[in-house]
Every structure is written in C-alpha cells, then in structure tokens.
Amino acid sequence: MNYMPGTASLIEDIDKKHLVLLRDGRTLIGFLRSIDQFANLVLHQTVERIHVGTKYGDIPRGIFVVRGENVVLLGEIDLEKESDTPLQQVSIEEILEEQRVEQQTKLEAEKLKVQALKDRGLSIPRADTLDEY
Known part of the structure; x- marks a missing residue:
C-alpha cells in the first residue's frame, strides 16, 4: 500500500460508516x-447522536455537508462491533429532554460557582465579552 499524505489517505474510507465529532460538540x-x-x-444516511449518561438517541439528518474546519475527529465504525454497546437507545423526545435537563443542571452549577467566586471578591470575565483576536 502506498502512503498518501493529508486527506488523500481518506479516499479508501469512502462508502464506509464513520463517526464525526464536530467542534460544537455534536456527534454525527x-x-x-x-x-x-x-x-x-459529505455524509449520507446521517444521524446526529446525542449521549446523556448511559442513554443515547439518534436524530435522522439525511445528507450532511461538513466544513473541514469543524471536524475534530473522524473515525470508521466497525459494523461488527457497532451493536456491542453498553448504552441504551431511547426515543428522540426522551434524549432531547434528558439533554435539556443536563444542560440546565450545568447552567445552575455554573451560576453557583460564579456567585461563590463573586462572594469572595473574584470575577470571571464572560466569554462573550472577551476579544477574539
């Protein structure tokens, strides 16, 4: 097998099932x-997989075009081991509710942390107020 530099080495992975982790945390x-x-x-028959604890849900997304700069990780899925997961598949509605509850819990914990620091005279600048250059 000849070595091909860069993305050319992924040509042999075309038509295989892959997991893609995006910069915003989504999993396709x-x-x-x-x-x-x-x-x-370009992904075909794409699902967005949402994990919360030991549960997961898949949201059908169809054909999905992903800009390269948004890819954090790309990996082939072993079709023989794919069903060997300790995770429990649940409905889309249930996983979205679990995700909402988890995000709300994290937000409340963050507010408590910021308040505790504020009570001690410390402050953390908000990310949206920082210059990005």
Whole structure:
C-alpha cells in the first residue's frame, strides 16, 4: 500500500460508516460519500447522536455537508462491533429532554460557582465579552 499524505489517505474510507465529532460538540454518524483537500465531508444516511449518561438517541439528518474546519475527529465504525454497546437507545423526545435537563443542571452549577467566586471578591470575565483576536 502506498502512503498518501493529508486527506488523500481518506479516499479508501469512502462508502464506509464513520463517526464525526464536530467542534460544537455534536456527534454525527453516516456513510462518507465524498472528501476534498480541505477535509470537507459529505455524509449520507446521517444521524446526529446525542449521549446523556448511559442513554443515547439518534436524530435522522439525511445528507450532511461538513466544513473541514469543524471536524475534530473522524473515525470508521466497525459494523461488527457497532451493536456491542453498553448504552441504551431511547426515543428522540426522551434524549432531547434528558439533554435539556443536563444542560440546565450545568447552567445552575455554573451560576453557583460564579456567585461563590463573586462572594469572595473574584470575577470571571464572560466569554462573550472577551476579544477574539
């Protein structure tokens, strides 16, 4: 097998099932149909998988185009081991509710942390007020 540098090495992964972790934290699972020199991806029969604790739910997304700069991780899924998971699949409605509760809990914990620091005379600048350059 010849070594191909960069994204050219992914050509042999076309038409295989892949998991893609995005910069915003979302997880996509689908069949890799196309890739270019910028690592832009086209996924087919894509689902967005949401994990909360030991449960997960899949939201059908169809054909999905992902800009290469948003890809954190790309990995092939072993179809023989795919069903060997300790996670429990639940309905879309249930996983979205679990996700909402988890996010609300994190937000409340963050507010308590900020208040505790404020009570001690410390403050953390909010991320949306920081310059991005």
